[in-house]
Amino acid sequence: MASIQLSNQHPLDSLIRSDRLPHIWCPGCGIGIIMRCYAQAILESGISQEKHVVVSGIGCSGRVAGYMNIDSYHTTHGRAIPFAVGLKLAKPELMVTVFSGDGDLTAIGGNHLIHAARRNVDIKVVCVNNFNYGMTGGQVGPTTPKGARGTTAPYGNPELPFNLPYLMGAAGANYVSRWTTIHVRQTKDDILHSFNHPGFTFIEVLAPCPIGFGKSNNINDGLEEMELYRDRCVLVSDGDVRAEELTIDLREERPIYVGNFIDRDQPPYRPIHLENAQ
Amino acid sequence: MTYRTVLTGKHFMHGDHACAEGAIAAGCRFFGGYPITPSTEIAERLARRLPEVGGVFIQMEDELGSMAAILGASCGGKRVMTATSGPGLSLMMENLGLGVMLEVPCVVVDVQRGSPSTGLPTMPGQSDVMQARWGSHGDYALVAYSPWSPQEMFDLTVLAFNIADRYRVPVLLMTDEVVGHMVERVIIPPEDQIDHWPRKRPTGRPSGSGNGSFKPFSAEEADLVPPMVHAGEGYRLHFTGLTHDERGYPDMTAETHQRLVTRLVEKINRNADQIIRIDPYYMDDAQIVVVAYGCTARSARRAVRLARERGIPAGLLRLVSLWPFPEQLFNQLAANIETFIVAEMNLGQMALEVERVTKRPVKGVFHAGGEMIAPEPILKAIINNE
Ligand SMILES: Cc1ncc(C[n+]2csc(CCOP(=O)(O)OP(=O)(O)O)c2C)c(N)n1
Ligand code: SF4
Ligand SMILES: [Mg+2]
Numbered sequence: 205m206a207s208i209q210l211s212n213q214h215p216l217d218s219l220i221r222s223d224r225l226p227h228i229w230c231p232g233c234g235i236g237i238i239m240r241c242y243a244q245a246i247l248e249s250g251i252s253q254e255k256h257v258v259v260s261g262i263g264c265s266g267r268v269a270g271y272m273n274i275d276s277y278h279t280t281h282g283r284a285i286p287f288a289v290g291l292k293l294a295k296p297e298l299m300v301t302v303f304s305g306d307g308d309l310t311a312i313g314g315n316h317l318i319h320a321a322r323r324n325v326d327i328k329v330v331c332v333n334n335f336n337y338g339m340t341g342g343q344v345g346p347t348t349p350k351g352a353r354g355t356t357a358p359y360g361n362p363e364l365p366f367n368l369p370y371l372m373g374a375a376g377a378n379y380v381s382r383w384t385t386i387h388v389r390q391t392k393d394d395i396l397h398s399f400n401h402p403g404f405t406f407i408e409v410l411a412p413c414p415i416g417f418g419k420s421n422n423i424n425d426g427l428e429e430m431e432l433y434r435d436r437c438v439l440v441s442d443g444d445v446r447a448e449e450l451t452i453d454l455r456e457e458r459p460i461y462v463g464n465f466i467d468r469d470q471p472p473y474r475p476i477h478l479e480n481a482q
Numbered sequence: 483m484t485y486r487t488v489l490t491g492k493h494f495m496h497g498d499h500a501c502a503e504g505a506i507a508a509g510c511r512f513f514g515g516y517p518i519t520p521s522t523e524i525a526e527r528l529a530r531r532l533p534e535v536g537g538v539f540i541q542m543e544d545e546l547g548s549m550a551a552i553l554g555a556s557c558g559g560k561r562v563m564t565a566t567s568g569p570g571l572s573l574m575m576e577n578l579g580l581g582v583m584l585e586v587p588c589v590v591v592d593v594q595r596g597s598p599s600t601g602l603p604t605m606p607g608q609s610d611v612m613q614a615r616w617g618s619h620g621d622y623a624l625v626a627y628s629p630w631s632p633q634e635m636f637d638l639t640v641l642a643f644n645i646a647d648r649y650r651v652p653v654l655l656m657t658d659e660v661v662g663h664m665v666e667r668v669i670i671p672p673e674d675q676i677d678h679w680p681r682k683r684p685t686g687r688p689s690g691s692g693n694g695s696f697k698p699f700s701a702e703e704a705d706l707v708p709p710m711v712h713a714g715e716g717y718r719l720h721f722t723g724l725t726h727d728e729r730g731y732p733d734m735t736a737e738t739h740q741r742l743v744t745r746l747v748e749k750i751n752r753n754a755d756q757i758i759r760i761d762p763y764y765m766d767d768a769q770i771v772v773v774a775y776g777c778t779a780r781s782a783r784r785a786v787r788l789a790r791e792r793g794i795p796a797g798l799l800r801l802v803s804l805w806p807f808p809e810q811l812f813n814q815l816a817a818n819i820e821t822f823i824v825a826e827m828n829l830g831q832m833a834l835e836v837e838r839v840t841k842r843p844v845k846g847v848f849h850a851g852g853e854m855i856a857p858e859p860i861l862k863a864i865i866n867n868e
Contacts, residue, residue: 286547290554
């Protein structure tokens with residue numbers, strides 16, 4: 205009779221701070237899936253784990269910095285990007301990834317986001333878009349679809365959301381994609397790809413937040429939101445779809461375009477370097 | 483063309499430029515800032531000078547970003563600085579607190595102008611000195627110096643970098659428009675005579691396993707300063723602005739919070755003697771003590787001299803450092819001296835500290851800012867108090 209070999213080890217063990225488990229995330233939350241993609245990409249990157257650094261802001265997504273077993277900085281709300289810019293310019297040999305939430309990166313940190321993209325600083329941004337402020341209890345933010353409900357929009361959100369790939373493309377990002385938490389392999393591959401794509405890269409990953417967003421918007425659990433992604437997601441390759449159509453509205457029966465939207469080869473930001481500098 | 487790192491020699495130099503040269507001489511190799519009068523000349527000088535010495539200059543999108551960027555660069559191992567004025571200092575308060583909490587060395591220059599709000603952009607003030615101490619939320623301690631001349635813009639900038647590294651703390655250089663825009667003799671010493679106190683660094687080799695095996699926030703020595711680990715050295719460190727234990731891990735308990743916050747404050751208090759700088763004039767037999775700092779101390783020195791010419795036993799205690807406040811010194815002085823006069827370009831900020839510590843009513847020579855306080859009103863206060 206064949207015997208089954210049980211292992212006490214997981215290939216990603218070296219990348220997770222197991223002494224910090226259990227994590228704080230809710231059942232059905234999408235953040236862990238994306239963190240796993242990031243860890244897998246680091247493992248496959250061929251870049252020594254000592255050279256990978258993660259910088260997060262504040263939020264449920266921002267807690268990723270605390271669970272990754274690499275050099276990790278959990279900074280202030282919205283400021284992960286400028287912190288990462290300083291770190292990367294001070295030590296260019298590091299592979300600096302900013303892992304944070306939609307509210308952190310695009311609301312309070314929105315100004316830093318567009319300027320880092322404009323400068324094309326060589327940092328890798330992974331943005332968990334769960335359409336709300338999860339950590340503070342399901343308030344609406346700049347990614348919440350118009351009409352969706354949140355704890356600060358009991359009558360429905362009166363505002364239009366950001367179309368993040370469009371915004372990032374216009375701001376000057378070198379590489380922009382969008383995936384969802386059902387696209388595990390694509391997300392991992394794309395993060396891995398971004399490590400080898402110099403300049404500012406931005407990967408948006410749509411993720412269920414059943415507690416903050418689902419509850420107020422008739423999405424019963426994480427799985428239901430994942431099914432919604434599976435039904436609606438349409439893969440595009442660059443140029444197939446007008447940028448305006450990238451806007452997401454989970455309440456409407458319309459496609460959610462995913463894939464890579466911007467793939468440029470602009471040289472990344474380099475500080476001024478003089479020939480005979482001391 | 484070759485470039486010089488330290489401009490050794492005698493110069494006729496602008497205060498803001500002297501500050502920039504102090505930074506270069508001290509080994510500052512990263513500046514992130516946002517233009518604001520009357521500090522802009524520091525950024526402009528460094529935009530030219532940093533590339534000459536292999537450093538990084540970046541003009542950030544705002545002061546929130548400037549402060550965050552210098553913290554990031556410091557975590558990468560660089561000596562770092564930013565420079566601003568009141569409105570920018572307000573924006574920096576958020577990440578100044580992060581710098582305190584993560585114990586990240588950095589130097590923040592505030593060339594003060596008339597405030598609050600946009601106030602008097604091109605005119606002097608000294609009304610940010612309490613904000614420097616208390617402006618970010620929470621209990622914490624940091625260090626602030628207050629130069630009174632272009633020479634000190636150089637010297638105290640060098641000291642600020644050394645203190646920041648030595649105690650792993652943000653250090654503020656609280657100067658003012660008068661000193662920032664003043665042109666005076668500045669002597670820059672030879673390179674080998676410029677102090678360089680390195681950061682305390684871990685001696686153990688990284689285990690590589692991470693997972694809390696290394697304790698980057700364990701302060702085992704009497705100075706309460708933990709060694710600083712930089713990114714990319716193999717320690718797999720974790721830094722968080724959340725309350726954290728010695729591993730750097732978040733720990734949401736009152737005990738850990740009490741321990742951490744107390745250490746952060748005690749770290750400065752316990753080393754206050756090494757940090758504080760005082761410059762006394764005619765203090766040996768003084769019975770009336772004038773307390774002043776920055777440009778106001780120049781007028782105060784003149785007022786004290788004029789008082790002495792009239793036979794009045796006045797002295798000047800110039801606060802070269804503002805924070806931590808020299809409590810011990812004022813305590814001792816209060817035993818023999820009854821009259822303290824505080825001259826400052828605000829409506830009474832450091833005066834509150836003098837009053838608190840000496841427990842004596844303090845006479846203020848205050849002005850909201852916009853012009854330097856002249857010697858005359860200070861002299862008048864001395865005479866009236868005799
Ligand atoms: C300056 C500041 N303002 C507000 C907060 C409170 N706050 C913490 S997390 C958060 C929102 C996070 O949202 P997001 O980035 O989308 O992360 P998520 O929790 O959804 O993953 C807010 C508003 C804070 N920590 N700091
Ligand atoms: S609140 Fe939302 S984002 Fe936060 S852990 Fe729960 S499910 Fe995840
Ligand atoms: Mg969110």
